[in-house]
Amino acid sequence: xxxxxxxxxxxxxxxRGRVTLPGSKSVTNRALLVAGLARGPSRLTGILRxxxxxxxxxxxxxxxxxxxxxxxxxxEVTGTGTLHPADEPLxxxxxxxxxxxxxxxxxxxxxxxxxxxxxxxxKRPIAPLLETLQAMGxxxxxxxxxxxxxxxxxxxxxxxxxxxxxxxxxxxxxxxMMLAAMGETETRISIGGGQIGxxxxxxxxxxxxxxxxxxxxxxxxxxxxxxxxxxxxxxxxVEPDASAATYLWAAEKLTAxxxxxxxxxxxxxxxxxxxxxxxxxxxxxPPEINGxxxxxxxxxxxxxxxxxxTPVRFTGIENLRVKECDRIxxxxxxxxxxxxxxxxxxxxxxxxxxxxxxxxxxxxxLIDSHADHRIAMSFALAAMKVQGVRIEDPYxxxxxxxxxxxxxxxxxxxxxxxEG
Numbered sequence: 001x002x003x004x005x006x007x008x009x010x011x012x013x014x015x016r017g018r019v020t021l022p023g024s025k026s027v028t029n030r031a032l033l034v035a036g037l038a039r040g041p042s043r044l045t046g047i048l049r050x051x052x053x054x055x056x057x058x059x060x061x062x063x064x065x066x067x068x069x070x071x072x073x074x075x076e077v078t079g080t081g082t083l084h085p086a087d088e089p090l091x092x093x094x095x096x097x098x099x100x101x102x103x104x105x106x107x108x109x110x111x112x113x114x115x116x117x118x119x120x121x122x123k124r125p126i127a128p129l130l131e132t133l134q135a136m137g138x139x140x141x142x143x144x145x146x147x148x149x150x151x152x153x154x155x156x157x158x159x160x161x162x163x164x165x166x167x168x169x170x171x172x173x174x175x176x177m178m179l180a181a182m183g184e185t186e187t188r189i190s191i192g193g194g195q196i197g198x199x200x201x202x203x204x205x206x207x208x209x210x211x212x213x214x215x216x217x218x219x220x221x222x223x224x225x226x227x228x229x230x231x232x233x234x235x236x237x238v239e240p241d242a243s244a245a246t247y248l249w250a251a252e253k254l255t256a257x258x259x260x261x262x263x264x265x266x267x268x269x270x271x272x273x274x275x276x277x278x279x280x281x282x283x284x285x286p287p288e289i290n291g292x293x294x295x296x297x298x299x300x301x302x303x304x305x306x307x308x309x310t311p312v313r314f315t316g317i318e319n320l321r322v323k324e325c326d327r328i329x330x331x332x333x334x335x336x337x338x339x340x341x342x343x344x345x346x347x348x349x350x351x352x353x354x355x356x357x358x359x360x361x362x363x364x365x366l367i368d369s370h371a372d373h374r375i376a377m378s379f380a381l382a383a384m385k386v387q388g389v390r391i392e393d394p395y396x397x398x399x400x401x402x403x404x405x406x407x408x409x410x411x412x413x414x415x416x417x418x419e420g
Contacts, residue, residue, distance in 0.1 A: 005366070006376075006394035006405065008383035009414035010359070015257035017411045019248055021240035023048035023073060024270055025400045026201060028238050029056045029097045030208040033105060033178060035077035036065040038212050040233035042077045047238050049073070051399045052095035059102055062086040063109065081230055082108050082155065082182075089114035089148065094121045094324055094371065094399070097171060103129060103149050104175035107138040108182055110155035116148035120371060125322055128165040128193070129172040135162055136176075158184045165193030169319060173224075174205040180226040181214040189224040198295050198319075200271030207269065211236050239263075242270035244401050246279065246300040247377050251411070253282045254307065254385055259411065272297040283309045283356065292316030295323075298350075299378035302331045306342055307385060308354035318348035324399075325370035334379050337365035338386055359385040367391045373399040380404075384413060 028048045033056065035042035047053065049072060057067050057075070064084035068076040083106060090106075090113065092098045099117055103126060106113040116122070127145035134140060136159045139152040159180055164173045173191060180187035202224070206216040213232035217225045240263050252259040265276035275297035278285055285308045291298040298317055305312040320327035328350055335343035335352065339361055344351045355361075363386050369376040373396050383389035394417055397404040405415050 003393040004417055004419050006391040007416045010387050011255050011384045015255045015411045018260040019407055021244050021261050023238040024241040025052050028053050031236050032056050033101050034212045034231055036060040036079045038079045038231035038233045039081040042233040043235045045074045045237045047073055055092040055095045056098040059090040085109050085111040089116050092117045094118050100171040100175045104179040106151045107153045109153040113151050121147050132164050159187040161188045163190045163192045170198045170201045177205050182230050183228050187226045191222040198271050242268045242272040243296040246275050246297045249279045250300050250304045250381050285312050288313045290316040299331050299374045302352050303378045303381045305352040307358050309356050311354050312352045314350040324372040330370050330375050334367045338363050338382050363388040365389045369393045369396055371396045373397045
C-alpha cells in the first residue's frame, strides 16, 4: 500500500508565533520506568504522549504497574517495588528507549519475559546490553543480537563491579543504571568500549533516579556508583523536549522569524539543547561539528547546513547508524534527493556541501523517512525553502511529536498530506 506523502509549500515570509513543545521522550520514559519500580503513587506532569511512551506505559501495565491518566500531560503511576510476569510478550514498536530500558528492568520479574518490537526494532543491536546482563548473572538471550530478547528473571541480582560498553549507545548504560538501584548490593559501573555517545543522557538518567530517592555518584567520567535501596514514590515534572525544539530553532533561523517555545535553551538539561548555539550561528555554522553529544539534533543541523555559506563536516556520529534507521545514510540520501552533490559520506562522517543559493532550486525530491520521525521532521525544513520537496510517511512523527504538522500549520506553513 502506498505511504502518505507530505507536501510543503516554500515559506515566503518569516515564521512567527508561540509553540508549546511536547515533553521530552527520553525523560518521560525514564520517569515512567523509575516511578513504576517505586512503591506507592507518583504523579508525573509534562509528560510526552507519543508512540514511544504509549509502548512504555502499556508494558508497565502488563507487569502490574497501575497508571491512571489524569490529563493530556499528567499521569499517576503506582508501583509495588517490583515487576510481575506479563501474560504476553512486551511489544514495543520501534521505541529504542523503552526496549533497552525494559530489557534490563525485566530482570526483576520472577519468570520469563520476551521483549520484542516491530521490523525496524528487530534490526537494532542490543547484544552489548545482553552481555552486561549476563555478566550480572541475568539470563538474557537473543538469537540475532537484536530483539526479540528472552529474559529469565529471578526477581533479584547482585551486580557488584561490572563493565558496560558505551561504544554503541548510552541507553545501554542508562538501562543498567536504573536497574542497579534495585540491586541487593552496591553496583560499580565501569564504562568501556570506546567513546561514550551522548554522555549527557547518563546525567539525565541519574537526575531522574535521584528524584525518586536513588543514590548515584560519578567518581570519574568513566565510573558510576549506585547504592542499593530501590526507589521512593515522588512527584516529578518532565521538561520540554530539546530535540523537538531544534526544528523550531532552525525554522526560525531559516525564515528570519520569531518563534517562542516558552523555554530558554539554557534552562534545558538535555544534551540536544547545546545545538542551539550552532543553529544560532547560521548561516555561518562552524566547518566541523562533533555530534557525539547531541546525536538526535544532527539531522536538523545537517539539513540546516545545506543552506549555510560554507560546508560543514559532521564527526562523532557513528552511533547514528543504529538509531531508528541508519541516519547517516538516510540524511545523505535525502540531501542528495534535494540536489545532487549536496552531501557526501566518508566512513562514519557526513559532509554537507553548503549552497546558500539552494532555496532558488526546484527539486523533485521524495524523501524516504525510513519510518524515522527525525528524518521526516528535519527534511520539513528543506521543504520550507526548496520547491518540490516531499516527505514520505509523514505520520511517523507520532513517535515523539504527534502534532508536528499542526504546529507548522499554526506558524503559517502550508502542509498538505495525501493518503498515498
